[in-house]
Structure formats: C-alpha cells, structure tokens
Amino acid sequence: MDELLKAENLAVGYPARAGFLEGLSGKERGVVRALDGIDLSIGVGEIVALVGESGCGKTTTGKALLRLVDERYVRGTVRFGGADVYGMARPALRGFRGSAQMIYQDPYQSLNPKDSVLEIVVEPLRVHGLAAGRDMRDRAILALEESGLKPGAGYVDRYPHELSGGQRQRVAIASALILEPRFIVADEPVSMLDLSVRAGIVRLLASLRDRRGLAFAFITHDLSLAWLMADRVAIMYLGKIVEEGPSDDVISRPAHPYSLALVDVMPRIEPRAGRKRRLLPGEPPNPSLIPAGCRFRPRCRHATGLCAEKEPVLEPFEGAAAGHRAACHYRGSIPV
Numbered sequence: 001m002d003e004l005l006k007a008e009n010l011a012v013g014y015p016a017r018a019g020f021l022e023g024l025s026g027k028e029r030g031v032v033r034a035l036d037g038i039d040l041s042i043g044v045g046e047i048v049a050l051v052g053e054s055g056c057g058k059t060t061t062g063k064a065l066l067r068l069v070d071e072r073y074v075r076g077t078v079r080f081g082g083a084d085v086y087g088m089a090r091p092a093l094r095g096f097r098g099s100a101q102m103i104y105q106d107p108y109q110s111l112n113p114k115d116s117v118l119e120i121v122v123e124p125l126r127v128h129g130l131a132a133g134r135d136m137r138d139r140a141i142l143a144l145e146e147s148g149l150k151p152g153a154g155y156v157d158r159y160p161h162e163l164s165g166g167q168r169q170r171v172a173i174a175s176a177l178i179l180e181p182r183f184i185v186a187d188e189p190v191s192m193l194d195l196s197v198r199a200g201i202v203r204l205l206a207s208l209r210d211r212r213g214l215a216f217a218f219i220t221h222d223l224s225l226a227w228l229m230a231d232r233v234a235i236m237y238l239g240k241i242v243e244e245g246p247s248d249d250v251i252s253r254p255a256h257p258y259s260l261a262l263v264d265v266m267p268r269i270e271p272r273a274g275r276k277r278r279l280l281p282g283e284p285p286n287p288s289l290i291p292a293g294c295r296f297r298p299r300c301r302h303a304t305g306l307c308a309e310k311e312p313v314l315e316p317f318e319g320a321a322a323g324h325r326a327a328c329h330y331r332g333s334i335p336v
C-alpha cells in the first residue's frame with residue numbers, strides 16, 4: 001500500500017494553565033504533554049483507528065496531523081504525500097487544507113446555525129476561491145447525495161435546526177468532501193448520535209473509502225467500532241501509542257496490558273468461559289505528570305522494577321503478526 005501520511009516523533013506540549021498560587025509566586029508553569037512523541041503511518045485508502053480513554057491525546061493527534069494545533073506547541077514531523085506539512089508555505093498549505101479534512105464529534109456545534117446547508121457545504125470552495133454561482137449549488141447537491149442526503153436539492157435550502165443529528169453529520173461530511181480530499185480525520189463522528197443512525201454514518205464513511213480511496217484516521221473510544229471500521233488500530237495511553245497493528249491481531253491477541261483491559265470490556269455475544277474482566281486500578285493519568293519508565297506502570301498488575309527504570313519502545317515481538325507492535329517489556333508473554 002502506498003503511504004499517504006507519515007508522522008514521526010510527533011509531540012504536542014501545551015503550556016499548563018498556572019494555578020492561582022503559582023501565578024502569585026511566579027513559579028514556572030508546567031507542560032501538558034498531550035501528545036508525547038508518536039510515529040504513525042497511514043496508507044492511501046487505509047482506515048486507521050485511534051483508540052483510548054478520554055484525555056489520552058486522540059483529538060490532539062488528529063489536529064496535529066492536520067496542522068490545526070498552534071505550531072509553537074508542536075514537535076516532530078508530518079509528511080503528506082511526501083511533503084513536509086509543517087514546512088509548507090501558503091500555496092502548498094492551501095492544497096493540503098483541501099486534501100486533508102476533519103469531521104467533528106458534535107454536528108450540533110460544528111455547523112453554524114445561521115448558515116443554510118448550501119452555505120455550509122460550499123464554504124470550503126469559497127475559502128479556496130474555487131467556484132461561483134450555479135456551479136456551487138450543483139456541486140453541493142452532488143456532495144449531499146454522495147453523503148446520503150437524497151435528493152440533494154431538497155436539502156440545500158434548509159437550515160441545521162431543521163435537520164436530525166444524523167442528517168447534520170451528513171451535511172458536515174458533504175462539506176468535508178466537496179474539495180475531494182484524500183484524507184479525513186473523523187473525530188468520534190458517531191458518538192453524539194442516536195444509536196439508530198450510527199450504523200448508517202459508519203457505513204457511509206466505509207463506502208467513501210471504497211469508492212474514493214479516501215484514507216481515514218478514525219478516532220473513537222469504542223474498540224468494537226474500531227474493529228468494525230479500521231484496517232489497523234493504534235491504542236493510545238497518556239499521549240503515546242502503546243500498541244498498534246492490524247485490527248484483528250490487536251483485538252484477538254492484544255499484547256499490552258492496557259489493550260488487554262480495553263478488550264476485556266468490549267461487549268461480546270458469547271462471553272468466554274472462565275474469563276474475568278481485568279478492570280484498571282488507580283487514578284486516571286495526568287499528562288502534566290507522566291511517570292518515569294513505563295507510563296502505564298502505576299495501573300499495571302504486571303509491572304516490575306524494569307518498568308520503573310526503562311521506558312518500553314513500540315516494537316514487534318515474538319509471535320506477533322506482521323505489523324503488530326507493542327510498547328511493553330513483557331509484550332507477548334502476558335496471558336491473553
């Protein structure tokens with residue numbers, strides 16, 4: 001598969017907001033290491049899911065891949081079709097903005113209520129100075145129909161408040177499609193929607209990959225959905241990818257204790273006999289206080305002295321399928 005996007009050692013450190021006392025004492029502010037150095041590659045037409053609990057850095061990753069984070073806070077590199085995204089000057093950046101789009105979680109907030117569907121869908125065309133008049137309307141209708149709103153002519157003159165959540169998300173998708181992108185970051189695109197319309201949106205995104213060869217970074221905290229949707233899964237913990245590989249391998253043979261805990265809470269049709277759910281002990285982690293050694297150590301039942309001393313690297317391991325890597329000193333030897 002041809003590579004479309006490649007991030008190397010990508011990191012985002014936000015300045016922590018100073019507390020009241022710190023502010024008075026003039027103490028140095030800390031850094032929120034929202035993303036702490038990840039390598040990620042996404043092929044043409046590939047769907048890669050980013051999975052992990054709230055605050056682990058999924059949205060930050062998506063935004064950093066698209067150069068939507070304040071550049072002062074970003075380290076590392078992102079290449080798109082071989083070009084250095086953070087080194088791009090205006091004309092190239094404009095092209096990139098058209099080729100790489102984002103779909104947000106909440107279709108109630110992401111659409112301006114004062115704009116008609118037509119205005120929303122063609123907004124990227126206007127920003128890029130690409131079309132005018134009649135042509136805009138026709139292109140909007142096509143994009144709406146491709147997003148499952150048929151006939152598109154029946155939607156262009158409506159306003160967001162006249163649409164259901166699922167329809168709004170389809171309008172957001174139409175707007176993301178209008179510039180014919182090659183890559184979309186879909187950030188929890190169905191988690192705010194009614195269960196009854198989720199499957200339709202998921203099918204739509206999958207069909208866009210099939211029809212248009214679109215690649216996706218599909219952000220979700222739902223491992224079942226990642227399994228359904230993605231070719232590869234990257235499991236994130238506290239700003240790092242701790243396990244990555246083909247979806248089937250990561251989910252049927254997870255190697256990192258954190259992935260094991262996530263897989264354990266996946267709903268199953270037939271629970272495996274004699275299997276106990278391993279719930280995670282300890283506090284939810286804090287990205288301004290990342291532990292030395294293995295960052296998962298405080299919540300890990302298998303941690304040893306080695307884990308306190310040395311940070312494990314995301315690497316293949318014995319018995320792993322091709323492309324399956326985990327960042328645990330004991331990967332492959334923890335019972336699944």
Ligand SMILES: Nc1ncnc2c1ncn2[C@@H]1O[C@H](COP(=O)(O)OP(=O)(O)OP(=O)(O)O)[C@@H](O)[C@H]1O
Binds near residue numbers: 032033054056221
């Ligand atoms: N602009 C910001 N300034 C400071 N800290 C931030 C900023 N944006 C995110 N963070 C922090 O960075 C960490 C990662 O946030 P991020 O939004 O990427 O997580 P997430 O995995 O998308 O979580 P969720 O599942 O809740 O959406 C969190 O601790 C968050 O509080």
Ligand SMILES: [Mg+2]
Binds near residue numbers: 058059060187
């Ligand atoms: Mg998020």
